[in-house]
Amino acid sequence: MREYPGTPEEAFAQSIEGVYLAEQLARARREGRITTVPHDPARPVNTFWDLHHGGNDAVSIWFHQRIGLRDHFIRFMEGSGESYSYYVREMQALGYVWGTHYLPHDADRRFPGAETNPTIKDMLESLGLRNFEVVQRIVDLTAGIQALRDDFSSYWFDDANCAEGLRHLGLYRKQWNDTLGCWRETPREDGHQHAADALRQKAQGYSAPSARGFRRKHRYRSAMAA
Numbered sequence: 001m002r003e004y005p006g007t008p009e010e011a012f013a014q015s016i017e018g019v020y021l022a023e024q025l026a027r028a029r030r031e032g033r034i035t036t037v038p039h040d041p042a043r044p045v046n047t048f049w050d051l052h053h054g055g056n057d058a059v060s061i062w063f064h065q066r067i068g069l070r071d072h073f074i075r076f077m078e079g080s081g082e083s084y085s086y087y088v089r090e091m092q093a094l095g096y097v098w099g100t101h102y103l104p105h106d107a108d109r110r111f112p113g114a115e116t117n118p119t120i121k122d123m124l125e126s127l128g129l130r131n132f133e134v135v136q137r138i139v140d141l142t143a144g145i146q147a148l149r150d151d152f153s154s155y156w157f158d159d160a161n162c163a164e165g166l167r168h169l170g171l172y173r174k175q176w177n178d179t180l181g182c183w184r185e186t187p188r189e190d191g192h193q194h195a196a197d198a199l200r201q202k203a204q205g206y207s208a209p210s211a212r213g214f215r216r217k218h219r220y221r222s223a224m225a226a
Helices: 008-016 022-030 084-092 120-126 141-154 163-170 193-205
Strands: 045-051 059-067 070-079 098-103 132-134 155-158 174-177 182-187 207-209 215-217
Touching (some): 070 193
Parallel strands (some): 045 098
Antiparallel strands (some): 045 059, 207 215
């Protein structure tokens, strides 16, 4: 049984225990990287997606622009129980010029016995989106989360348009093992993980343009959740 905190400092410490991105978010706030981050109409907008199948069919999307060495997250969108056409309509209404849409590993998967059914990528293409990259599934989820932590120092967030996504990131935490009295190395599946999983596509799959015009890719060996 865990004791209640006796001081504000203890309460704060307990509030961030097991939170995957606590240090990264705190540093971003200290450095003023959670602020007003306007859309630059001269730059393309990339998107990073998480698609949760079954249950509430949750979708989370981060909207991103690369400005110099900075990764600007200008908007976050989420929903559940909606068709893909709903998200595409909402996206197109923003008036952005699109770059690349980064989808999770199973977005182009065809299941045995359903080879003629469209994939998620097929459905999004039929709705008018183009230029997709399906991010590889990773071997070790912990490695993917660490990649996100390592990548976070270049992230700038619009505090208004990304407010809900930032709230999810602040609540993205490990599961608690009551039997052993310690944190598990797996995320709690309480709905907050979707925003983090979408943002992780950036760390795992984004190709950053270099000064010479080449593109450098993060590559992680495949297998667990992505």
